[in-house]
Amino acid sequence: MSAANNSNTSNSAAAMLRANLAKDLRLEWRSKDALNAMGFFALLVVVIFALSFDPTAEESRRIAGGIFWVAFLFAAVVALNQTWAREMRNQVLDAYRVSPASASALFFGKVLGNFLFVGAIEAVVAPLFMVFYNLRPLGPAWQLIVVFLLGTWALVANGTFFAALSLRTRNREVMLPLLLFPISVPALLSMVEATTTILAGDGSAGMWIKMLAGYDVIFTVAGLLLFELVMNAE
Amino acid sequence: MRRDQTILAVITLGLLAYGFYQAIYVAPTEQTMGDIQRIFYYHVPSAWTAGVMFFVNFAASLVYLVRLSPGISKISAMIGNVVAAICVIATLLWRDPLYTWTVKFWLVFSIAVLYYLFWRLGKHTSQGRADAWAVSAAEVGVVFCTIVLITGPLWAKPVWGIWWTWDVRLTTTLVCWMIYVSYLMMRKFSNSSQTATLAAALAVFGFLDVPIVYMSIRWWRTQHPSPVFASQGGSIDPAMSHAVMMNWLAFLCLAGLLAWMRYTLDRRRQHLDYLHTMEALSVSDSARRPTELKGIR
Numbered sequence: 001m002s003a004a005n006n007s008n009t010s011n012s013a014a015a016m017l018r019a020n021l022a023k024d025l026r027l028e029w030r031s032k033d034a035l036n037a038m039g040f041f042a043l044l045v046v047v048i049f050a051l052s053f054d055p056t057a058e059e060s061r062r063i064a065g066g067i068f069w070v071a072f073l074f075a076a077v078v079a080l081n082q083t084w085a086r087e088m089r090n091q092v093l094d095a096y097r098v099s100p101a102s103a104s105a106l107f108f109g110k111v112l113g114n115f116l117f118v119g120a121i122e123a124v125v126a127p128l129f130m131v132f133y134n135l136r137p138l139g140p141a142w143q144l145i146v147v148f149l150l151g152t153w154a155l156v157a158n159g160t161f162f163a164a165l166s167l168r169t170r171n172r173e174v175m176l177p178l179l180l181f182p183i184s185v186p187a188l189l190s191m192v193e194a195t196t197t198i199l200a201g202d203g204s205a206g207m208w209i210k211m212l213a214g215y216d217v218i219f220t221v222a223g224l225l226l227f228e229l230v231m232n233a234e
Numbered sequence: 235m236r237r238d239q240t241i242l243a244v245i246t247l248g249l250l251a252y253g254f255y256q257a258i259y260v261a262p263t264e265q266t267m268g269d270i271q272r273i274f275y276y277h278v279p280s281a282w283t284a285g286v287m288f289f290v291n292f293a294a295s296l297v298y299l300v301r302l303s304p305g306i307s308k309i310s311a312m313i314g315n316v317v318a319a320i321c322v323i324a325t326l327l328w329r330d331p332l333y334t335w336t337v338k339f340w341l342v343f344s345i346a347v348l349y350y351l352f353w354r355l356g357k358h359t360s361q362g363r364a365d366a367w368a369v370s371a372a373e374v375g376v377v378f379c380t381i382v383l384i385t386g387p388l389w390a391k392p393v394w395g396i397w398w399t400w401d402v403r404l405t406t407t408l409v410c411w412m413i414y415v416s417y418l419m420m421r422k423f424s425n426s427s428q429t430a431t432l433a434a435a436l437a438v439f440g441f442l443d444v445p446i447v448y449m450s451i452r453w454w455r456t457q458h459p460s461p462v463f464a465s466q467g468g469s470i471d472p473a474m475s476h477a478v479m480m481n482w483l484a485f486l487c488l489a490g491l492l493a494w495m496r497y498t499l500d501r502r503r504q505h506l507d508y509l510h511t512m513e514a515l516s517v518s519d520s521a522r523r524p525t526e527l528k529g530i531r
Binding site for chain 2: 170175
């Protein structure tokens with residue numbers, strides 16, 4: 001498909017990527033649908049967990065990483081469920097399919113957009129979370145940022161792909177977590193273990209960060225390769 | 235049931251009976267665990283069979299995806315050649331006293347056989363067939379994986395004192411089971427015209443995920459008894475390994491039979507869908523209505 005006229009494919013793919021990303025950002029800036037829903041949802045989950053467990057206990061340091069990432073796994077699903085729905089309105093996706101634009105550019109633009117949205121919400125909720133749970137990283141704090149970036153990318157890259165898969169199913173709101181959670185087990189485990197290690201300050205989180213980076217690379221490549229087939233599925 | 239399926243069913247029943255006899259009466263009683271250990275003759279072959287079925291699902295899904303467009307076909311054939319070549323070279327250059335030239339020869343031979351089978355199947359398998367194999371293998375694989383997850387705790391309670399532990403093999407098996415259950419749910423909930431492509435993409439993701447799950451959980455914790463068939467450490471009575479192998483053969487036949495019957499059923503479903511579509515397209519034009527689709531089996 002893309003090999004048909006590759007006179008300036010790389011140039012136009014980059015332009016398409018920029019256009020897709022700009023469109024998603026503009027839509028979100030005007031509606032703020034995903035940001036509002038996701039931010040409030042993440043906050044609710046954090047508060048409900050804080051009420052269910054004793055957040056002031058010394059034990060909370062051990063479970064805080066898990067609570068934080070579970071909250072964001074759920075919150076990301078809330079946002080990701082809407083991410084393709086807006087492409088269905090007015091048959092945008094069908095128009096995209098008949099256009100010669102590269103499908104990978106659309107996918108990558110979506111992933112980048114969602115990454116920015118989820119990352120923005122994390123940047124707001126994470127400090128709140130630290131305050132609520134009275135946390136202070138005992139390990140190297142810069143590693144936390146690496147874990148956040150890689151972890152968010154893992155959730156979003158897979159989540160965007162599976163959202164596209166579940167778009168064609170009868171009950172897509174339920175389908176996305178059913179597909180996303182089992183595949184994300186290693187990523188979730190790595191994020192939680194790395195975060196907990198850094199917060200508790202015992203040992204090195206390097207191995208988990210490498211694991212997360214490997215996961216990101218493998219599934220981003222798989223998503224980019226398979227997305228065109230999924231988008232054009234008849 | 236077709237006649238060749240009946241023959242396979244008879245062979246399977248014979249093997250199952252022989253395997254049962256070997257496992258329950260012939261194999262010696264294990265020293266420390268006693269008769270409880272005999273569940274191992276069903277647990278381990280089921281696990282291997284489930285693994286084989288999931289691999290078949292992955293291979294069939296790959297064939298399906300490759301068939302989607304000729305460009306992908308060409309690229310994937312190239313990648314396949316390179317991977318096969320790397321496997322052969324790595325096997326030949328691997329320096330380990332364990333890998334003698336005889337072992338290396340068998341490894342290269344099996345790579346060649348797999349490569350040939352895959353190439354052959356890929357060349358002569360239509361998309362419909364590949365998809366039917368994928369769904370059949372996944373369903374049968376989930377059944378055997380469920381057997382593994384049920385027999386494991388039955389053994390663990392008396393031996394370990396607990397039903398379940400979050401050990402690497404147990405957790406990986408559970409996650410693997412969840413991945414393929416989600417695969418089957420996805421098939422159930424999607425539109426019939428797009429199911430095959432979406433499911434094939436998901437199957438590739440799922441299969442890629444299993445080794446990563448394994449690695450991540452191995453770093454997390456491990457407790458399962460190390461494999462007794464591995465080269466170092468474990469040892470096993472020949473009568474025991476015979477029982478395991480016979481049961482594995484029997485289970486493979488059973489899984490193959492079930493998958494084959496499910497495959498036949500799915501091919502008929504595809505044929506029916508096709509007939510419905512054609513009927514809807516040309517209600518009046520009776521001359522063009524297909525009565526028989528070639529190679530439906």
